[in-house]
Amino acid sequence: MKTVVENVRRYLQLISSQFVRNPELAELRIAEVPESSMVRFRLILDKADIARVIGRNGMTASAIRSLAKAVGEKYGVKVIVHILSHEEAEMV
Structure with a gap:
């Protein structure tokens, strides 16, 4: 699972850096759910x-x-x- 998390993390960081104008406000949160082999990424x-x-x-x-x-x-x-935006992330 670590390989997937690392590969997707690097991919999302690379892609988001190409689109965002405020990279200092960009945040990537990762939540692993090992018993279901699922990983949730939140690009804020x-x-x-x-x-x-x-x-x-x-x-x-x-x-x-x-x-x-x-x-x-x-x-x-x-x-x-x-x-998500920062406002949406606070609600969730």
Whole structure:
């Protein structure tokens, strides 16, 4: 599971750095659920950067999630990626 977490973490950091204008406000939280072999990633961004990462009609976010899931499937791990603003992350 550590291989999946590290690979997806690096991927999300690389991709998010290409889209965000406020990288100092970007945060990546990782929660592993070992008994179900699931990993949840929360990419928390400044509200102004959310639209850039989600993209038109959610196409960019969909592509980001698809590639992250593909890495997980290779190792038999379910990968979930949430893209949230800081305000939304405080509510959850």
